[in-house]
Amino acid sequence: MSNNKYPQEFKDEAVRQVVDKGFSVPDVAKRLGISDKSLYYWVSKAKTPPAKSAEQEEIRKLKAELKRVTEERNILKEAAVYFASESKKGTRS
Known part of the structure; x- marks a missing residue:
């Protein structure tokens, strides 16, 4: 049926x-x-609560935000290492 x-x-x-x-x-x-x-x-x-789809959408958004923030953090770490090495080069001359 x-x-x-x-x-x-x-x-x-x-x-x-x-x-x-x-x-x-x-x-x-x-x-x-x-x-x-x-x-x-x-x-x-x-x-059955219809919130599951809303919860799934929230989880999807949070995962996307976590990925973006993690990428930003990694870029900042690399920049900190780069500028620290440049700073050491500049003080030794």
Whole structure:
């Protein structure tokens, strides 16, 4: 059975009846003419926090920033070594 068999609004209303109004899954499923299994799935999917994608995006941004800052640090280290060696050359003359 395809997930697109029922419109999203229909699924949302069925889930609302279970989650917000406190009706049992079998009662709502029977009343709406859908399988218990489908409604249990929709309810569990609705209860899963959508933050995972937002968290993944935040992780991706933080990794990119870490890479950039690490590269900057490495460049500054190389510059410090270079200027330290140039400074020593200038004082020995």
